[in-house]
Amino acid sequence: MNANHYDLLIRGGTVIDGSKAPRFDADLGIRDGRIAAIGDLAGASADETLDAAGRIVAPGFIDSHTHDDQALLGQPAMAFKVSQGVTTVIAGNCGISAAPLREGMALPMPLTLMDTPDTPRFTRFADYLQALRHRPAAVNVAAMVGHSTLRATVMGDDLDRAATDAEIAAMRAHVEEAMQAGAIGLSTGTFYPPAVKATTEEIIEVSRPLSERKALYVTHMRDEADRVLEALDETFRIGRALDVPVVVSHHKVMNRANHGKSAGTLAYIRESMRHQCIGLDCYPYTAGSTMIRADRGMIEERTLIASSEPHPEMAGRELADIAAEWGVDRAEAARRLQPGTAIYFLMDEADVQRILAFDETMVGSDGIPVGDKPHPRLWGTFPRVLGHYCREVGLFPLETAVWKMTGLTARHFGLQGRGSLQVGHHADVVIFDAATISDAASYAQPTLPAQGIDAVIVNGLVTWRDGAHTGARGGQVITRGA
Ligand code: ZN
Ligand code: CU
Numbered sequence: 001m002n003a004n005h006y007d008l009l010i011r012g013g014t015v016i017d018g019s020k021a022p023r024f025d026a027d028l029g030i031r032d033g034r035i036a037a038i039g040d041l042a043g044a045s046a047d048e049t050l051d052a053a054g055r056i057v058a059p060g061f062i063d064s065h066t067h068d069d070q071a072l073l074g075q076p077a078m079a080f081k082v083s084q085g086v087t088t089v090i091a092g093n094c095g096i097s098a099a100p101l102r103e104g105m106a107l108p109m110p111l112t113l114m115d116t117p118d119t120p121r122f123t124r125f126a127d128y129l130q131a132l133r134h135r136p137a138a139v140n141v142a143a144m145v146g147h148s149t150l151r152a153t154v155m156g157d158d159l160d161r162a163a164t165d166a167e168i169a170a171m172r173a174h175v176e177e178a179m180q181a182g183a184i185g186l187s188t189g190t191f192y193p194p195a196v197k198a199t200t201e202e203i204i205e206v207s208r209p210l211s212e213r214k215a216l217y218v219t220h221m222r223d224e225a226d227r228v229l230e231a232l233d234e235t236f237r238i239g240r241a242l243d244v245p246v247v248v249s250h251h252k253v254m255n256r257a258n259h260g261k262s263a264g265t266l267a268y269i270r271e272s273m274r275h276q277c278i279g280l281d282c283y284p285y286t287a288g289s290t291m292i293r294a295d296r297g298m299i300e301e302r303t304l305i306a307s308s309e310p311h312p313e314m315a316g317r318e319l320a321d322i323a324a325e326w327g328v329d330r331a332e333a334a335r336r337l338q339p340g341t342a343i344y345f346l347m348d349e350a351d352v353q354r355i356l357a358f359d360e361t362m363v364g365s366d367g368i369p370v371g372d373k374p375h376p377r378l379w380g381t382f383p384r385v386l387g388h389y390c391r392e393v394g395l396f397p398l399e400t401a402v403w404k405m406t407g408l409t410a411r412h413f414g415l416q417g418r419g420s421l422q423v424g425h426h427a428d429v430v431i432f433d434a435a436t437i438s439d440a441a442s443y444a445q446p447t448l449p450a451q452g453i454d455a456v457i458v459n460g461l462v463t464w465r466d467g468a469h470t471g472a473r474g475g476q477v478i479t480r481g482a
Contacts, residue, residue: 004043006030011041011051018058020399034427035425050462052431056432058430062090063089064247065090067093067094070115082138082463084382087463088142088478092146094249095147095220100153101121113368124181125174126180138474140426140458140478148194151163151195159194175208182479186206186210186216200238210244225258226258240275245276247281247413259351282361284388285352288375289341293334294332303342303345304317306343309340311340356389367379383452391434429455432453
């Protein structure tokens with residue numbers, strides 16, 4: 001083997017290495033799926049060379065918050081992620097995971113959202129990870145087990161109550177199995193009906209197997225509106241009781257009366273960080289998206305229908321227009337459209353910017369890979385942070401923007417050998433044009449790929465190039481501590 005020969009050589013680019021350090025000019029040599037050299041490689045040869053002159057060469061982006069559990073198997077090209085420069089996704093968020101499930105069991109909302117008729121049922125977490133290894137997707141995945149999924153598996157459809165001691169023990173056994181299989185943590189979604197009645201104590205007792213491994217507790221909190229501070233308090237209490245790091249998912253403050261509250265939530269987060277390990281993520285939009293809800297707090301502002309099982313023809317339309325057309329109020333229209341997903345304009349731009357700019361905030365899309373009219377965050381999150389919020393608004397330097405989607409995320413989620421460009425690390429790389437990178441996806445046209453991304457490399461394989469997928473599927477399953 002010639003030490004001066006590489007599988008892939010990226011020439012003439014400007015490296016932003018994912019550590020927040022200032023950029024520098026360097027070539028990058030890749031061999032056997034790893035970064036083999038960074039520096040002046042003028043004399044080197046390679047099987048394939050990419051010209052990166054005038055471009056940024058950065059670590060592949062890590063999507064800290066996804067619902068890609070089923071899509072990784074059903075849509076393994078993962079174009080909606082790869083096209084943005086994403087090379088790794090964290091799955092199993094908001095209490096929802098693809099395993100463990102019982103054969104033939106009916107799933108409650110919102111678990112049904114990600115489910116497709118041809119999705120296999122994995123009774124053990126190990127079986128899910130094994131399926132991903134057998135049929136690799138185009139991106140790497142690290143997965144968590146979801147508390148709502150555990151509740152549905154153990155408690156059936158009798159979910160509108162706290163779990164009994166026996167049920168808690170059964171859920172804990174599933175968590176232990178998931179941990180042994182390599183899950184990186186557990187997520188909850190106490191905002192959602194299947195887990196609303198779960199007590200703090202239930203969550204702590206179910207999550208006990210996290211403690212000895214220092215695995216993550218990640219949460220879509222009980223409340224992101226009037227009682228957001230109490231919800232943060234519960235989250236931190238659980239983290240301390242288990243002595244594990246916590247991640248507050250898609251941090252936001254919803255509803256007009258709460259606009260501006262992020263100043264207080266961030267101050268509380270920062271203060272609490274002095275005593276325990278806390279992370280948070282955020283997507284760069286003022287609208288959220290989740291299952292169709294009929295409660296006033298959710299639909300009092302502009303609401304767009306993203307998908308509806310009984311009325312697929314209403315995808316992309318305003319709830320208010322549908323209600324008027326049907327001659328009913330919005331709540332009734334929402335009920336008739338269920339089950340499905342909607343987009344809710346409940347946040348304030350100043351809060352979004354304050355949270356995004358907070359130094360410890362990671363970027364996570366929370367994209368829902370379902371239907372033709374998804375929230376544009378599914379295709380646009382990462383280029384939107386780099387183009388709109390970094391270049392146009394000037395919220396932070398490019399080095400910081402990249403760090404929020406690479407090095408910081410790898411640190412919080414314990415992803416070793418990824419998230420920064422270093423010799424020996426996995427060769428997950430994105431090459432982009434800092435002057436033109438932008439999100440094309442909009443609420444009206446949500447599935448347009450980003451602009452300004454030249455190439456995306458996953459474990460050394462060129463997976464996206466010049467606006468097209470190469471068909472490569474080199475994603476790996478990342479397990480805790482691996
Ligand atoms: Zn969520
Ligand atoms: Cu989510």
